[in-house]
């Protein structure tokens with residue numbers, strides 16, 4: 249699978265790069281960003297933290313705003329950020345042009361309903377295709393962690409919960425914790441997966457956490473001034489489901505913080521260290 253390099257910039261003695269390639273899962277071209285820490289030049293295989301961004305984002309938001317590269321360089325962690333949906337002239341978006349569905353809003357699931365099912369296969373892409381690509385073309389090991397924000401925070405939880413053995417660490421910022429019972433999730437699931445709500449349960453972290461096959465400790469940070477907290481995010485539902493299942497979830501409510509990348513950059517070091525404890529050494 250050839251990679252076309254779009255950019256390369258030195259950053260904290262490592263390299264921040266962007267690549268375009270043809271995706272089999274997404275039936276089209278897609279772009280991802282990757283940060284290679286300086287340890288990559290030693291030739292050893294390094295662990296990888298996959299980051300899933302939220303609604304309206306591309307591969308660039310996290311790399312430009314989270315400020316993760318400094319500590320990733322210190323810890324020897326590769327960072328990989330895919331796009332948030334398939335894109336291209338033949339990829340359908342929201343019929344009304346809304347920002348919370350379709351382009352930039354793939355919800356990291358595999359759609360089953362037309363016209364979404366041909367391209368909207370972000371789960372398969374993130375869990376299988378992207379790691380295979382990264383581990384072939386870069387000095388990347390199969391020690392994988394996954395994290396993300398909002399729609400992507402939920403995506404990270406679902407990727408880990410649905411695929412035991414695939415990841416060694418997981419965390420999330422302000423995840424859409426119970427999408428089958430919030431407006432963003434109901435809109436996405438009803439279109440991507442269809443009207444049968446029983447099938448939505450396969451893609452909801454607050455359901456999956458009660459059926460987990462392995463117990464990777466989950467770290468979640470959530471700001472209490474987040475404008476989406478009550479209507480869309482509902483972390484208390486995830487917390488209650490984890491408690492009922494005796495699943496190790498640490499939910500930290502951070503006073504005064506909102507939903508922005510200012511919140512993410514304030515706590516990204518804690519998340520990188522959470523992942524490094526499982527991935528490095």
Ligand SMILES: N[C@@H](CCC(=O)N[C@@H](CSC=O)C(=O)NCC(=O)O)C(=O)O
Pocket residue numbers: 301302303304305309313347397398399400507508509
């Ligand atoms: N455009 C919207 C706001 C969209 C928004 O807040 N997106 C978040 C993720 S929300 C959940 O998935 C985000 O990360 N935005 C990009 C950024 O760089 O901040 C509106 O107008 O309200």
